[in-house]
Amino acid sequence: MTGVALFAAAAIVALAASAIGSAHAQGKTASHAMDAIGRNPEAAGRMTVPLLLGLAFMEALTLFVFAMVFVLAGRVS
Amino acid sequence: MSFLWLAEGAATAAGEQNAVLFHLFGLEVTSVVTTEWALMAIVILFFFIATRRLERVPKSRLQSVVEFAVESLYGFVKGQMGEERAREFVPLIGSFFIFILVSNYSGLIPGAGHVAGFAAPTSHWSVTLGLALVVFFATQYYGVKKQGFNYIKRMFQPYIIAPLIFVMNVLDHVVRPMSLSLRLYANIFGGETVVLALLVAIPYFLPITTLLLELIFGFIQAFIFTALTTVYLTEATGEEEE
Numbered sequence: 001m002t003g004v005a006l007f008a009a010a011a012i013v014a015l016a017a018s019a020i021g022s023a024h025a026q027g028k029t030a031s032h033a034m035d036a037i038g039r040n041p042e043a044a045g046r047m048t049v050p051l052l053l054g055l056a057f058m059e060a061l062t063l064f065v066f067a068m069v070f071v072l073a074g075r076v077s
Numbered sequence: 078m079s080f081l082w083l084a085e086g087a088a089t090a091a092g093e094q095n096a097v098l099f100h101l102f103g104l105e106v107t108s109v110v111t112t113e114w115a116l117m118a119i120v121i122l123f124f125f126i127a128t129r130r131l132e133r134v135p136k137s138r139l140q141s142v143v144e145f146a147v148e149s150l151y152g153f154v155k156g157q158m159g160e161e162r163a164r165e166f167v168p169l170i171g172s173f174f175i176f177i178l179v180s181n182y183s184g185l186i187p188g189a190g191h192v193a194g195f196a197a198p199t200s201h202w203s204v205t206l207g208l209a210l211v212v213f214f215a216t217q218y219y220g221v222k223k224q225g226f227n228y229i230k231r232m233f234q235p236y237i238i239a240p241l242i243f244v245m246n247v248l249d250h251v252v253r254p255m256s257l258s259l260r261l262y263a264n265i266f267g268g269e270t271v272v273l274a275l276l277v278a279i280p281y282f283l284p285i286t287t288l289l290l291e292l293i294f295g296f297i298q299a300f301i302f303t304a305l306t307t308v309y310l311t312e313a314t315g316e317e318e319e
Contacts, residue, residue: 049153049304056301060256063263067202070266 007076011069018065025058098194108196109204116179116198150174153304158311166310169215173208174303180204181265181295185288190269199298200269205262209254212306216250220313228313257305264298 033051037044097105127143135141150171155163177199183189184197198204220228232246233239268291275284 049157052297052301053304053308056260056297056305059264060260063260063267064256066267067259067263 003076007073011073014065015062015069018062022058022062026055029054029058108190108194109198109201111194112183112196113180113198113204115195116176116183120175120179147171150303154307157304157307158314162311162314166307170303170306170310173212173306174299177208177261177299177302178296181299182292184265184269185291185295197265197269199261200266202258202262205258206254208261208302209258212257212309213250213254216253216309216313219310223314253309257302261298261302264294268294 029051033047036047097107098111099106124143127139130137131140135144151163151167154167154170157163158166180197180199184200186195188195190196190200224231233243235242268287272284272287272291275287
């Protein structure tokens with residue numbers, strides 16, 4: 001296997017693994033948020049900002065891997 | 078065969094995006110920079126026209142739209158940091174929001190990234206890192222300006238573990254622009270890459286789904302950038318809230 005093929009395979013695995021983690025965390029957050037809104041609909045407005053910020057931090061983990069893949073891709077020969 | 082041609086075009090387009098168009102005062106001017114200029118001109122022109130004949134009770138639709146946008150931004154910042162500081166920081170935070178939103182959406186216009194002189198600015202790390210560095214320096218400047226020595230002192234609290242906590246605080250401040258810029262860049266660039274991949278796989282109708290998602294993401298990412306900026310500035314300029 002060439003280096004590029006190996007890198008592509010490793011990149012896919014790394015992205016998939018990090019996406020599993022992010023998706024799991026985001027799903028948990030969103031489900032709890034929905035529960036909270038269902039119990040207290042008036043609080044929906046105040047929950048939006050912390051919820052979005054929390055989701056963004058989880059999303060960022062996958063995106064960091066994505067960015068690293070692109071940064072390192074230039075070094076593979 | 079057309080798929081192969083598309084894939085080839087996509088590959089060359091990615092390289093062309095960073096191609097230097099011309100030099101200005103010894104600095105390289107790329108498609109990203111020209112797009113930024115165009116977007117700035119459009120935004121300035123739009124707000125100039127919208128605020129040319131202001132009326133107490135808006136008659137024109139344009140003024141109503143702009144008033145709604147500015148009031149929502151102001152309301153959001155006010156909810157986070159209070160009336161007094163909101164008046165000071167809304168120009169900075171609002172400009173960030175408008176510029177990032179327009180940049181994100183400029184990537185959805187057909188030809189973005191393929192036509193010379195036209196590429197979505199936020200899909201390049203250099204642009205988002207620049208924006209994030211402005212946030213970083215603004216945080217330090219306003220922190221020292223508003224709190225004076227207290228701002229430095231708070232980095233060591235609690236004093237029992239002062240060395241450790243100081244290192245942690247410095248690390249936190251240094252990592253912030255990195256995470257802030259990487260999040261925005263990777264989101265927009267990643268969206269573009271996914272659209273490109275779908276376009277290569279099935280050129281008809283399939284990319285529309287991702288483009289629709291990109292419409293939502295573009296707004297959310299602009300909002301998250303501004304929300305985090307607001308949080309950082311609020312934290313730096315004082316702990317008390319009314």
